Amino acid sequence: MSFAIIVHGGAGQLASEDRAAACANGCLAAARLGHAILAGGGSALDAVQAACSALEDDPLFNAGTGSCLNADGEVEMDAAIMEGTSLRAGGVGAVRSVKNPIFLARLVLERSPHVLLVGSGAERFARENGVDPHPSSLLVTERALERWRMERAKLIEPKPGTVGAVAIDGAGRVAAATSTGGTSGKAAGRVGDSPLLGSGLYADDRAGAVSATGDGEAIMRVVLSKVVSDRMAAGESASAATAAAIRELDRVGGQGGVIAVDRRGGLGFALNAPRMSRASIDASGREASGYDP
Amino acid sequence: MSFAIIVHGGAGQLASEDRAAACANGCLAAARLGHAILAGGGSALDAVQAACSALEDDPLFNAGTGSCLNADGEVEMDAAIMEGTSLRAGGVGAVRSVKNPIFLARLVLERSPHVLLVGSGAERFARENGVDPHPSSLLVTERALERWRMERAKLIEPKPGTVGAVAIDGAGRVAAATSTGGTSGKAAGRVGDSPLLGSGLYADDRAGAVSATGDGEAIMRVVLSKVVSDRMAAGESASAATAAAIRELDRVGGQGGVIAVDRRGGLGFALNAPRMSRASIDASGREASGYDP
Numbered sequence: 371m372s373f374a375i376i377v378h379g380g381a382g383q384l385a386s387e388d389r390a391a392a393c394a395n396g397c398l399a400a401a402r403l404g405h406a407i408l409a410g411g412g413s414a415l416d417a418v419q420a421a422c423s424a425l426e427d428d429p430l431f432n433a434g435t436g437s438c439l440n441a442d443g444e445v446e447m448d449a450a451i452m453e454g455t456s457l458r459a460g461g462v463g464a465v466r467s468v469k470n471p472i473f474l475a476r477l478v479l480e481r482s483p484h485v486l487l488v489g490s491g492a493e494r495f496a497r498e499n500g501v502d503p504h505p506s507s508l509l510v511t512e513r514a515l516e517r518w519r520m521e522r523a524k525l526i527e528p529k530p531g532t533v534g535a536v537a538i539d540g541a542g543r544v545a546a547a548t549s550t551g552g553t554s555g556k557a558a559g560r561v562g563d564s565p566l567l568g569s570g571l572y573a574d575d576r577a578g579a580v581s582a583t584g585d586g587e588a589i590m591r592v593v594l595s596k597v598v599s600d601r602m603a604a605g606e607s608a609s610a611a612t613a614a615a616i617r618e619l620d621r622v623g624g625q626g627g628v629i630a631v632d633r634r635g636g637l638g639f640a641l642n643a644p645r646m647s648r649a650s651i652d653a654s655g656r657e658a659s660g661y662d663p
Numbered sequence: 664m665s666f667a668i669i670v671h672g673g674a675g676q677l678a679s680e681d682r683a684a685a686c687a688n689g690c691l692a693a694a695r696l697g698h699a700i701l702a703g704g705g706s707a708l709d710a711v712q713a714a715c716s717a718l719e720d721d722p723l724f725n726a727g728t729g730s731c732l733n734a735d736g737e738v739e740m741d742a743a744i745m746e747g748t749s750l751r752a753g754g755v756g757a758v759r760s761v762k763n764p765i766f767l768a769r770l771v772l773e774r775s776p777h778v779l780l781v782g783s784g785a786e787r788f789a790r791e792n793g794v795d796p797h798p799s800s801l802l803v804t805e806r807a808l809e810r811w812r813m814e815r816a817k818l819i820e821p822k823p824g825t826v827g828a829v830a831i832d833g834a835g836r837v838a839a840a841t842s843t844g845g846t847s848g849k850a851a852g853r854v855g856d857s858p859l860l861g862s863g864l865y866a867d868d869r870a871g872a873v874s875a876t877g878d879g880e881a882i883m884r885v886v887l888s889k890v891v892s893d894r895m896a897a898g899e900s901a902s903a904a905t906a907a908a909i910r911e912l913d914r915v916g917g918q919g920g921v922i923a924v925d926r927r928g929g930l931g932f933a934l935n936a937p938r939m940s941r942a943s944i945d946a947s948g949r950e951a952s953g954y955d956p
Contacts, residue, residue, distance in 0.1 A: 459883070464782060484853045485884065487854070489781055490851070491850060491851035491852010559780045560780055561780070561854075566860075566862075567862070567884060568859075568886035569861065587777060590860050593860060596861060596886045
């Protein structure tokens with residue numbers, strides 16, 4: 371069995387060609403990181419975590435460092451990770467003082483009897499499991515602060531954004547990961563689709579793995595990632611399944627994008643948003659990246 | 664079009680025949696309350712909210728008053744409500760000082776741009792929308808406290824529990840509602856399946872409406888309610904869809920139950936747990952209640 375990975379850096383109306391290209395490049399760097407793990411015999415779970423973590427650390431993306439700010443001007447992040455062999459998963463919602471929410475999600479998967487921890491309870495779980503506190507202020511970039519000021523002044527529209535990765539490893543195991551600062555200007559305590567199994571992500575070795583991005587509330591209402599997964603379980607390719615599923619968002623007036631890998635190692639993506647930055651390395655080792663539909 | 668409703672009071676190993684019978688009676692009272700709303704021309708959304716609210720106020724059930732306690736000995740509740748015409752939904756997770764979490768979920772549906780609010784952010788939304796603070800201590804029953812003490816002493820096993828209702832109204836609209844105190848002894852900040860669209864509940868006029876109960880983490884990992892909904896969308900009856908979907912829980916070693924109404928007004932339930940208290944009033948007005956499989 372050959373291995374493959376695809377990552378995205380969020381869907382929406384990107385600011386400029388330069389920025390869009392930079393985001394696609396950031397996605398490619400993350401895909402290469404995950405691919406190296408797969409090439410070394412590592413698991414899909416480790417690969418998607420590493421790719422997601424790299425995107426969290428890249429201030430270009432709305433996840434980890436560079437997260438957008440909520441209505442209070444605070445960072446609150448969501449993330450989740452899932453593996454497709456036994457459907458184990460971990461997620462965190464509305465967490466603040468953590469450098470890499472995807473690492474915390476992995477800890478929930480490994481060490482908690484629960485699947486989803488939120489708010490102060492999730493932070494306490496982090497401390498109890500040796501995750502160092504990371505001051506929120508270190509997560510806030512100049513750009514995020516400027517965007518928040520302009521949104522407050524109604525000069526620009528708030529926007530969503532997420533990063534995500536899906537992969538299949540040499541053993542045929544799939545995994546998915548998502549991480550986000552959420553929709554800018556969101557209410558405190560808002561949890562979006564990203565940490566919710568079936569909505570922001572899904573992984574099942576019998577189908578494939580999926581990660582979604584875009585209007586979180588719309589994605590939740592149609593349970594978008596499960597729709598893609600079910601189509602792949604029925605035999606559709608990742609490409610066909612993502613193309614068909616993205617139309618579900620039209621029903622609820624949402625915009626977004628979705629990436630997937632099917633159980634045969636095929637990669638696919640689809641979007642009904644103007645753009646989605648992404649990058650992939652397929653089973654033959656071929657690299658691709660871009661941002662236009 | 665005729666109307667119908669089915670409610671459940673949680674799945675699991677109930678303590679005694681007396682208690683099981685009392686729970687079934689409580690479910691029947693809640694079903695009658697929802698049915699009266701439907702009979703008066705009210706919406707499925709109002710009916711499931713009223714039924715759920717009645718079960719929250721009944722200290723027999725693990726929701727609202729009578730909620731079980733988490734590892735810290737605190738009440739933290741989850742609830743959600745969804746309507747199937749335009750897929751609008753509202754949910755709250757890990758909330759403490761609210762008498763009726765399902766009412767707060769309805770407010771999220773009506774007044775928030777978001778679908779899911781958790782923790783202190785959800786409480787703030789409650790206060791901003793005129794919901795009176797309700798001291799947690801008023802939610803804690805003697806029985807919940809005694810159960811918590813015995814669990815701490817390892818004399819009994821922690822158990823999950825949820826209440827839920829689904830209905831179809833005279834206009835053919837469906838809705839679903841769930842509410843819970845969660846799994847007893849859970850970590851602070853744990854959010855279960857109950858407030859998550861596709862997991863604890865789902866409603867879609869093209870399919871029907873679903874509410875699940877049982878091991879929340881297992882339900883989340885298989886996105887149980889969406890599985891039932893998809894089967895009904897493909898033409899299966901509520902009865903057939905629930906019976907088929909409950910087997911998904913076996914894959915992840917979970918126990919639970921599920922209730923559903925299909926778009927033709929047919930009612931169904933299924934469980935792989937030892938018991939699930941429930942009651943229904945079908946399209947011909949016939950009442951039923953019980954707790955054995």
